[in-house]
Structures are given as C-alpha cells and as structure tokens.
Amino acid sequence: MNDSIKKEKERWKNKMVDSAVKRYPERKELFTTVSGKPIKDLYTPADIPEIDYLKKLSFPGMYPFTRGIKATMYRGRLWTMRQFSGFATAEESNRRYRLLLERGQTGLSVAFDLPTLMGYDSDHLLAIGEVGKCGVAVDSLQDMETLFDGIPLGKVTTSMTINAPAAILLAMYIAVAEKQGVKPDHIGGTVQNDILKEYIAQKEWIFPPLPSMRIITDMFAYCSKEIPRWNTISISGYHIREAGATAVQELAFTLANGIAYVQAGIDAGLEVDEFAPRLSFFFNSHNDLFEEVAKFRAARRIWAKVMKERFKAKKERSWWLRFHTQTAGCSLTAQQIENNIVRVTIQALAGILGGTQSLHTNSKDEALAVPAEEAATTALRTQQILAYESGVANTIDPLGGSYFVEKLTDEMEEEAWGYINKIDEMGGMIAAIERGFPQKEIMEAAYRYQQAIEKKEKIIVGVNKFLMEEEEQPPFLMIDSEVERAKQIKKLQALRSKRNNSKVKECLKRLRLAARGKENLMPFILESVKVYTFLGEIVDVLREEFGEYQEPSVF
Amino acid sequence: MSPSKGKIRVLIAKPGLDGHDRGAKIIARAFRDAGMEVIYTGLRQTPEQIVTAAIQEDVDVIGISILSGAHLYIFPRIIELLKEKGATDMLVIGGGIIPEIDIPKLKQMGVAEIFTPGTLTSNAIEFVKEKLQGK
Numbered sequence: 001m002n003d004s005i006k007k008e009k010e011r012w013k014n015k016m017v018d019s020a021v022k023r024y025p026e027r028k029e030l031f032t033t034v035s036g037k038p039i040k041d042l043y044t045p046a047d048i049p050e051i052d053y054l055k056k057l058s059f060p061g062m063y064p065f066t067r068g069i070k071a072t073m074y075r076g077r078l079w080t081m082r083q084f085s086g087f088a089t090a091e092e093s094n095r096r097y098r099l100l101l102e103r104g105q106t107g108l109s110v111a112f113d114l115p116t117l118m119g120y121d122s123d124h125l126l127a128i129g130e131v132g133k134c135g136v137a138v139d140s141l142q143d144m145e146t147l148f149d150g151i152p153l154g155k156v157t158t159s160m161t162i163n164a165p166a167a168i169l170l171a172m173y174i175a176v177a178e179k180q181g182v183k184p185d186h187i188g189g190t191v192q193n194d195i196l197k198e199y200i201a202q203k204e205w206i207f208p209p210l211p212s213m214r215i216i217t218d219m220f221a222y223c224s225k226e227i228p229r230w231n232t233i234s235i236s237g238y239h240i241r242e243a244g245a246t247a248v249q250e251l252a253f254t255l256a257n258g259i260a261y262v263q264a265g266i267d268a269g270l271e272v273d274e275f276a277p278r279l280s281f282f283f284n285s286h287n288d289l290f291e292e293v294a295k296f297r298a299a300r301r302i303w304a305k306v307m308k309e310r311f312k313a314k315k316e317r318s319w320w321l322r323f324h325t326q327t328a329g330c331s332l333t334a335q336q337i338e339n340n341i342v343r344v345t346i347q348a349l350a351g352i353l354g355g356t357q358s359l360h361t362n363s364k365d366e367a368l369a370v371p372a373e374e375a376a377t378t379a380l381r382t383q384q385i386l387a388y389e390s391g392v393a394n395t396i397d398p399l400g401g402s403y404f405v406e407k408l409t410d411e412m413e414e415e416a417w418g419y420i421n422k423i424d425e426m427g428g429m430i431a432a433i434e435r436g437f438p439q440k441e442i443m444e445a446a447y448r449y450q451q452a453i454e455k456k457e458k459i460i461v462g463v464n465k466f467l468m469e470e471e472e473q474p475p476f477l478m479i480d481s482e483v484e485r486a487k488q489i490k491k492l493q494a495l496r497s498k499r500n501n502s503k504v505k506e507c508l509k510r511l512r513l514a515a516r517g518k519e520n521l522m523p524f525i526l527e528s529v530k531v532y533t534f535l536g537e538i539v540d541v542l543r544e545e546f547g548e549y550q551e552p553s554v555f
Numbered sequence: 556m557s558p559s560k561g562k563i564r565v566l567i568a569k570p571g572l573d574g575h576d577r578g579a580k581i582i583a584r585a586f587r588d589a590g591m592e593v594i595y596t597g598l599r600q601t602p603e604q605i606v607t608a609a610i611q612e613d614v615d616v617i618g619i620s621i622l623s624g625a626h627l628y629i630f631p632r633i634i635e636l637l638k639e640k641g642a643t644d645m646l647v648i649g650g651g652i653i654p655e656i657d658i659p660k661l662k663q664m665g666v667a668e669i670f671t672p673g674t675l676t677s678n679a680i681e682f683v684k685e686k687l688q689g690k
Contacts, residue, residue: 114572114623126599129628130572203574203598243577330577334671367672369654370624443580450581454675463673476654481625555567555580555595 005046017041034288034458035246036448037411043403051406056301060396064304066297066409067397068355069320074393079351080358081383082159084326086111086136087370087477088484090146093136097151099373105380108151108189109159109360111135112169117204119165119539122488132484134370135161139492139536141529144172145179154182158189159234159324159358164206166193167215168538171526174227190231190280190324193219196257196429199549200438202239206539209430211546215521216261217268220275222522231280233261234324240438241284242330244446247295248412250284252419253429253438255302259420260429262311272311276318285347285354286328292347293399294408296354299323302413302420325351326360332367336462336470340364345382352392353399359383369476436552443555492534499532507531508541515545563591563687564614568605569598570633573623578650582618585676586683591616602632610642616683622651626661634665646686650674 031039040047051057058064061071070076083105086093097108113135115127121139122131131137138144148158153176162169170191177187195212198205205212216233223232237245237254245253258279265275283299285292303321307313327347332340341364348361361379363371371379387393399405426432433439452458459465507528514524528538567583569576576598587593594612596605609617621629630649637643649661650670658669667686670679 118572120572126572126601129625130623133624134573198574203576204572242575244581333673335673368652446577447581447584450585450676454677460673464675472655476656478654478656479624481628551598555583555593 002046002049005044009042009044009046033247033291034286035248035291035445036452037246037248037291043407045403047403047407048410056410057400057406063308063316063319065300065320067400069300069322069357073355073396074352074387075396078387078393079356080107080157081105081380081387082107082109082324082358082360083376083380084109084111084159084161084360085371085376086113087134088132088136088479089487090136090138090143094147094149094151096373096376097147100376100380101151101156103377103380104384107157107159107358110147110161112160112162113137114204116165116169116535117162119206119536119543121492121534121536122485123492124536127485129481131481131488132479133481137484137488138169138172139488140495140532140534141172141175142491142495142532144169144176148173148176148180152182153177153180154186159192160189161192163192163195163198163202163204164212165535165539166191167219167522167525168529168535170219170223170230171522171529174526175530184227185229187227188229190234191219192236192282193233194236194257194282196260196433197236197239197254199433199551200240200253200257201243201245201442202236203551205549205551206543207546208549209433211542212549213261213264213430214268215542217264217270218520218522220265220278221268221270222520224270224274224278226522228278230278231322232275232278234280234282235261236282238282238284238326240442241286241328243442244330244449245442246445247286247288247291248415249419249438249441249445251295251299251302251412252416252423253442254281254283255299255306255416256420256423256429256432258303259306259310262307263428266311272307272313273315273318276307276311276313277315277320280357281321281323283323283325283351283356284328285325285351287331287343287346289346289350289353290399290405290408291412292350293354294405294412296323296325296351296356297397297400297405297409298413298416300355301409302416322357324358324360325354325356327351327362329362329366332362332364333460333463334367336468337364337367339462340367341378341382344379345386348382348386349390349392352386353397355397365476370479372477495532495534503531504528504533504537507533508537511538512541512545515542563616563683564612565591565593565616565618565683566596566605566609566612566614567593567618567620568596568600568608569620570600570602570605570629571621571623571625572599573621573625574598575622576620578622579618579620582620582650582676582679585680586618589680589684591683602629602636605633606636606640606642609637609645610640614645615687616646616648619647619649620651621649621653624652626651626653627657630661630666631664646683648679648683650679
C-alpha cells in the first residue's frame, strides 16, 4: 500500500503542488515548530510505514501507554484542575485557596516565596524585598497551619512547588494533617522535590548534588511506607522549557533526570517497585499544539520502556508516566495581555489532547505580576470550558492515528533517546550537569529562539507584528514586601518566645547527627517541625553539614 | 575607558534570590554579539556586590535582570550605593517582570530604562548605544 501512496504522492507533488507554488509561492521556505523542528507540507501513511499498532500505540492503560495511562482517561474522570497559587502571607493565600475551591478548582497547588524556596526565614538579610512576593512566606508549622486552615486535607490533594527544602515542607504538611485528625496514609499530593532541574534551569538550589540526592532517596523510602498516596517527586521539564529549551530537550532532560532518580533509589537499596509508582512528572505546554501533543505521547512511551526494560520494574504502575501540565509562562507577552488568554487556551488544549493528569492554566497578567483574582478566575474558567463545552474530553487520544502526530511522536522519541544515550555516555545526569552540558544546550536554544523572533522568522502577535498603542494596564495584584516581611517577623518573634526552645535545640542536635550518619532524615525533620522549629533553622543545620552548591555560570 | 575610545563595557547582574537567568544570559550574549564587553555576575548578588563589581570593572552600563518582584527594593539600593561611591555616570537599565505602574517610580530614582518581557534585544542595544553616544 505504501508504495502506491508514495507514487501517488510524487504525482501529486509534480502535477499539483509545483504548479501551485509557481503561481503562489509558499509563505516561507522552511516551516518549523516553535522549537525549530522542520515540518513537511503533508503527512501520509507512507510517513509511518513501520507503525505496529499493538506495539507502538496499543490501548489506553496498556503498555507502552502512548494513548494514555488509564483505560477510560477523561471519560472516567477529568484531569485535576490545579491552579498554582500563593502570595503574601499564609492568611491571604488561605483566602485565595478557599476562593478557588469554591469556584470549582479540584486540587491545590502552593507557590512559596523565594526565601522559603531557598531555605531562609523571613527575617534573614537576603529575604529583604522578597517576602511574600512571588509566593507565600512559610517560616514554621504555624504558617502552614494557617495556610490550610479550614481546608480538609483528607479530601483535597495538594501539590507543593518546593525543591531543596521539600522534606521540611512535606513534614509540616504531615503535621498539619495530623492536627486536623487526618492520618498520614490518608493524605495525597505532590512535592516537586526535583533538584536536578534546579541545577539545570530553575536555579533554586541549596545543597550540592550528592547530599541533595540523599535527601530525595530518604523521602522515597519514608513516603512509600508512611504516606503511600503521596507523589514523592515531580520530575519537571517545565522550568527546563521556560529556560529556553526546545520541546525535545525538555522531554529528554526530564526523562534523563527521572532515570537519575530511579538509579539513585536503587543505589540507596530500595526496590524499584517500592518507590517508582509514586514518581510523577511535570511538563510545559507551549504554543505549538501538535509538537506538544507529540511530546506528551512520546514521553509516556519512552518512560514505560525505561522502567520496564532498563530498570526491570514489574508493577504496571511503575511504568506509568503520570504528569501535570502548566501552560508556558515564557510564551506570555506583556503587550496586549488579553491575547494571553488565547495562548493559554491553545496550550491547555495541547495538554488535554496529550493526556495530562492535572493542569494549571496561566493567567493573562503573569508577564507583569502575580495573577489578580479576576485573571486567575478566567484561567480556571478556560479549563472548565475545555472540559465541559469543547467536547475534546469525549474520546481518548483523539489525535492518535494522525499521520502527522504519529510521525512527530516517533521523531521526538528518537531525538530524545539520542540525548538520553549521550547523557548516559557522560556518566549520567549529575556528571552531565557538572560539565554544564544541559545548561549549554538550553542556552543555545534560548538564544536561537530569541534571534528567530528578532529576525521575524517567528512571529509573536503584539511583539514583533500587529503592534498597537495600548491603554494603561489594569490594576495588578501589588504586594508590598516590606509590609509582608514586617508581619512575618512579628509572627516569628512571637513564636520564638512561645515555643519550647530547649526542645527545638534537642531536635536540631539529633538532626545534625542524623545528617552526619546514614539514618533516614525524614523522622528527624518531622520531629523538628512539630516543635515549631523554623524552616531556616533546619536548613542552616543541613547547610552546615552538607555545604552549598556553587554554580559555574556561563553565557 | 570611555565608550568613544573603545568598546562599551556592560555589567549584567542578577540580584536577589530569583534564579530565572534566561533573560540575563540572552541580553549578555546579545550585547556581546553587538560588540560590547560584557561581564555577567552570576546569580544572587547583593546590591553591594553588584556596585563593587561595576566599579572594579569600570563599566559604562549596569543591566539588572529581576523577575521576583523585589525591584522596588533592589534598584533604589543600587542607585544609592552608586551615589555614595560617586559613580553616578553609569547607565542603569533593567529588565524582567516589572509592572508598568512601577516604571515611572524606577525612572524617577535614576533608572534609565526598563525593558519588560517581549523586548527585542536590538531595542536594548540601540538604547544603550544612543545613550552613550554623547559621552
């Protein structure tokens, strides 16, 4: 069949396309995706000659899960609508969470401020100007209690974007749940906990790679026993893409990081099927619809193969690539911000067509500030319209079988394997990071993309084409960090005089000894947070024992 | 070295705790490709470290990239330190997630220009070259 199609295609090209192009040349010499990947004019069955349906695609819920990890996908249950949110103090963020839940959001996602992400309390010198700015400030269990006040942690699942100090925030969450009367094995959620992508892209690290990996494998071991419904890590391509990576680089570096974590777990003596089912992923969704869908489908297929063949996992759940999607913040423009709603819709659609398990849609104002309430609501409504009005959730993997999408999926898989093999040859991801390999690849891609925009090879509406004079921007959510900092410092001081400081000291001493030895750190962190030890105090002990990471910075 | 005699010298700085360095690195490279001498500070520099580096390197321009929202603390501190050290002739520019409403405030403090997301690097290059022409 393919031969006759190829022949006929040749005839079509000679007879019809060539004469059409002679009269009206194509708009560009080369058509490419957002990532710069060349795209042909037409895809036919001849492009996917070796497609073996059962082997490459199979059925939803069946290996290699190209069409989705669940047998019924969105017909059974829609994706979780999980809007990332957090700002100012725990009181204010708690109000926003309650509002979002009231408006139909189905899961929480906490954004912490930079001092929290970096393990500094609000009264630290480096926290000046940053407290409560791009997330909520959490210094102690007390803030966490306020943050989840009135939110039933046995019913709602929570994702926390926290990496270097993830163990501490997770311990606080467990403690808050206990206070609500919810047992640890009844809570569900995710900590991002992905330090490798911090070294590569997001750059919110504290400790060097080895102790960081130890904390992570300690969490794998602890959580698989104590909080079995918790996702211990969210292996994230999101930030890698935001830093300028192509879709293939995002895919490859994320999965290579995943491989490094699984290997670390095994090296720490864990059974792969004990912890692998709780690994989750987090991808970016950019403007190029088909490229994104192909990326998500390729990701599932690669990961299933990695887990089954490379790591010999036996449980099906270990083979699943479950992922959260966030629309691409870097694609939003500060110009004509209403246009961002349209971009977000396309990107969200790609996530859904790609079979995401949960989704965050960005707000139109995020190129300028933290989302205002009205903008955050529209972002949530965008998901609801896609879910309930568009019909895209009626059937599973609706783009499966498209000549173009299948070809693109195959190509992205192949290119990603190329990177993964290269990183293996370097000795794995940590060695590759130390060499600056992924960092340089991303930087090159980011610069190429910027040049393509400047040369107008890539058009961004409102930025390099269709510009217009704009009226003044609507009011944004303005946070006065000095006000927030003063509030936090007041709370810190009150707590310091109220808590049992000798207990705090004892706990920190035990933690220090554990850090020097080989014991699992989680129980020591948990007992520390329960007596209201500050986040910064715990991180200071670990910083003293483990040291700090220093980046070789190049441009 | 003044720009009329040689290359324009630029310090690209990332203050605060924010680690988003895509913009900083892109602008650093674009300035370099446009023939300027560029020094990049790396992440998490305090205003004191930035001003010290700027003076040591004898730069004509300080470009500050900040996406965390701490700009209303960081910029005035840098300008204040430059004044203290008598280095007010340095051109201070900035880029990042900065709401329009804050831009006049920053300009009043002495920041020459703020470039928000979507700015073409060529615009920033032109701006710097134009500003330094008369020097």
